Amino acid sequence: MDMKKIESLINKFSTQRDWEKFHNPKNLAMALSVEASELVEIFQWLDFEQAANLQGEKKEHAKQEIADIAVYLIRICMHYNIDLEEAIVEKMKLNEKKYPLFDEQGNKIEYGKKK
Amino acid sequence: MDMKKIESLINKFSTQRDWEKFHNPKNLAMALSVEASELVEIFQWLDFEQAANLQGEKKEHAKQEIADIAVYLIRICMHYNIDLEEAIVEKMKLNEKKYPLFDEQGNKIEYGKKK
Amino acid sequence: MDMKKIESLINKFSTQRDWEKFHNPKNLAMALSVEASELVEIFQWLDFEQAANLQGEKKEHAKQEIADIAVYLIRICMHYNIDLEEAIVEKMKLNEKKYPLFDEQGNKIEYGKKK
Amino acid sequence: MDMKKIESLINKFSTQRDWEKFHNPKNLAMALSVEASELVEIFQWLDFEQAANLQGEKKEHAKQEIADIAVYLIRICMHYNIDLEEAIVEKMKLNEKKYPLFDEQGNKIEYGKKK
Numbered sequence: 296m297d298m299k300k301i302e303s304l305i306n307k308f309s310t311q312r313d314w315e316k317f318h319n320p321k322n323l324a325m326a327l328s329v330e331a332s333e334l335v336e337i338f339q340w341l342d343f344e345q346a347a348n349l350q351g352e353k354k355e356h357a358k359q360e361i362a363d364i365a366v367y368l369i370r371i372c373m374h375y376n377i378d379l380e381e382a383i384v385e386k387m388k389l390n391e392k393k394y395p396l397f398d399e400q401g402n403k404i405e406y407g408k409k410k
Numbered sequence: 411m412d413m414k415k416i417e418s419l420i421n422k423f424s425t426q427r428d429w430e431k432f433h434n435p436k437n438l439a440m441a442l443s444v445e446a447s448e449l450v451e452i453f454q455w456l457d458f459e460q461a462a463n464l465q466g467e468k469k470e471h472a473k474q475e476i477a478d479i480a481v482y483l484i485r486i487c488m489h490y491n492i493d494l495e496e497a498i499v500e501k502m503k504l505n506e507k508k509y510p511l512f513d514e515q516g517n518k519i520e521y522g523k524k525k
Numbered sequence: 526m527d528m529k530k531i532e533s534l535i536n537k538f539s540t541q542r543d544w545e546k547f548h549n550p551k552n553l554a555m556a557l558s559v560e561a562s563e564l565v566e567i568f569q570w571l572d573f574e575q576a577a578n579l580q581g582e583k584k585e586h587a588k589q590e591i592a593d594i595a596v597y598l599i600r601i602c603m604h605y606n607i608d609l610e611e612a613i614v615e616k617m618k619l620n621e622k623k624y625p626l627f628d629e630q631g632n633k634i635e636y637g638k639k640k
Numbered sequence: 641m642d643m644k645k646i647e648s649l650i651n652k653f654s655t656q657r658d659w660e661k662f663h664n665p666k667n668l669a670m671a672l673s674v675e676a677s678e679l680v681e682i683f684q685w686l687d688f689e690q691a692a693n694l695q696g697e698k699k700e701h702a703k704q705e706i707a708d709i710a711v712y713l714i715r716i717c718m719h720y721n722i723d724l725e726e727a728i729v730e731k732m733k734l735n736e737k738k739y740p741l742f743d744e745q746g747n748k749i750e751y752g753k754k755k
Contacts, residue, residue, distance in 0.1 A: 296413050296494060296495040297495065298411050301495065301498055301499075304498075304499070304502050305502070308502060308505065308506070311511055312509060312511070319458045319461055319462055320453065320461045320462060320464070320472075321453040321456060321461035324446075324449050324450045324452070324453050325450060327446050327449065327450075327479070328443065328446040328447055328449070328450050331439075331442050331443040331446040331479075332443055334439050334442065334443070334486075335439045335440060335442075335443050337439070338435065338436040338439050338440075341436060343434045343436060346434055346435045346436035347434055347435060347489070349435070354490060357435075357486075357490070358490075358492050358497050359497070359500075359501050359504070361483060361486060361487060361492060361497055362494075362497040362498045362500065362502075363501060364442070364446075364479070364483055365483060365494060365497070365498050366498060366501070366502070368476060368479055368480060368483070371449075371472075371476060372476060374462070375464065375469060375472070375473070377473050377476060379411060379477075379480060380416065382473050382474070382476055382477040382480070383419075383480050383481060384416075384419070385473075385474075385477065386473075386474050386477030386478060386481070387419050387420070387423060387477075387481070389474070390423065391423070394427060396426055396427070
């Protein structure tokens with residue numbers, strides 16, 4: 296994903312509309328959670344099979360909500376100069392430690408050791 | 411952002427723990443919204459200045475929640491074969507149409523025209 | 526439900542801790558949504574049967590999250606002098622109109638008519 | 641608040657539309673969080689003064705979202721036979737212990753002791 300291009304799109308869109316003044320991270324986090332709920336809304340009355348197989352307009356709708364979430368997420372990263380890729384890689388390492396794997400003898404497999 | 415690398419990390423992490431069975435999009439959307447609220451929680455009692463200037467542990471905490479949100483978002487895209495960059499670019503075009511710009515004479519500036 | 530008693534408990538708790546200054550409705554709405562997500566978190570990896578039959582600690586946990594949601598909801602009503610019972614009754618009437626019933630001949634059954 | 645009356649309204653509304661089949665607590669928790677976000681959405685770009693002084697249509701909108709949240713909350717309580725008033729009172733007691741008060745000498749004031 297070309298982050299520079301996406302950041303530039305987001306930045307231009309907000310600046311042209313003079314919306315930067317609203318984009319305090321407190322507000323952006325609220326807006327992100329609202330978009331996350333708009334994604335949840337698509338699934339709220341579906342069973343698992345229906346959810347796994349969204350089609351047509353419903354899938355397009357989900358795609359748009361996913362994009363909205365991503366835009367606010369990247370906008371927050373822009374505010375704090377957070378490198379999203381680095382943040383993800385670091386967090387996955389923490390998750391590896393938090394949820395360790397065990398070998399067949401029940402010994403913990405250390406992160407980074409070959410598996 | 412190297413999406414193939416991130417997708418590979420996410421896929422490996424889930425597969426090794428046999429967690430794929432839980433990752434129906436309905437559940438993933440719920441988990442995404444829960445992580446979004448964990449980001450909101452950091453800001454809920456802060457004023458705008460405090461929110462704009464997170465430091466130290468609080469900023470690190472926000473970074474981790476942002477990563478968690480991104481991981482679930484990418485995981486949902488993987489399920490539906492959604493290209494996140496394309497989804498963002500398309501949605502930004504829709505947003506341009508939804509919130510048009512006007513020139514100094516009050517005429518709508520069409521999307522794609524030079525500005 | 527004795528609303529006066531509950532409102533008095535909420536009011537006393539906040540006042541004693543000097544927390545009233547944080548309780549702007551913007552913050553309270555954020556806190557309410559965070560508590561709602563803590564309830565969602567209980568259910569996020571459960572199937573429908575597990576969700577329908579919470580037991581023991583999990584049920585107690587859900588009960589506590591439900592109470593937290595109710596407290597913030599009532600706190601917001603207190604701020605705006607909203608009568609929660611009246612708000613619910615009025616909204617149910619709107620819902621009746623939004624989702625009308627039809628009789629066996631396919632005619633809309635008007636709200637308030639006997640059914 | 642006359643809980644029996646409210647429960648009866650909720651029950652009748654769902655039963656008449658044959659929507660009970662959708663009302664698994666997992667789905668209801670999702671729907672509750674979606675309604676909570678619809679309340680958050682009203683506040684997301686407002687400053688604290690604007691948020692504290694909602695008027696007219698915006699206040700009416702907030703009132704309706706509050707009612708929607710309450711309806712799903714009460715619906716979940718109905719599923720698990722949770723007495724909402726009792727749940728709130730019990731949780732407030734836990735909160736008193738979790739956030740103890742201190743007297744002027746810095747000694748913890750025990751819950752239930754006169755203050």
